[in-house]
Amino acid sequence: MAEEKTSGAGEAKGRDEVALELMKFVAVTTGYGKGSGGAGFTGKAMRTPEEHAESLLELFQRCRAILASAPGDASRGAA
DSSP: OHHHHHHHHHHHHHHHHHHHHHHHHHHHHHOTTOOOOSSSOOSSOOOOHHHHHHHHHHHHHHHHHHHHHSSSOGGGGGO
C-alpha cells in the first residue's frame, strides 16, 4: 500500500530522469550550449560557465515539456 501512495511522485521522478538522460544525449551529441571553441575565426566570444549552465537548464526544461506532452508513460520503454 505504501507503493500506491508514492506512485505519483515516482512517476514524476521517472519522467525527470528520462528528461535528464534525453538532455544529456542531446547536449553531448550536438555540443548544445557550448561556444564554438574550434579552430579558425568564429567572430563570437566563448560562452561563460553561467551561460552554458543556463542553456543546459533551458534544454532540460524543453525535454521535460516534451515528455509531459507525450502520450503514455515515458518511463515504461526502458524495461
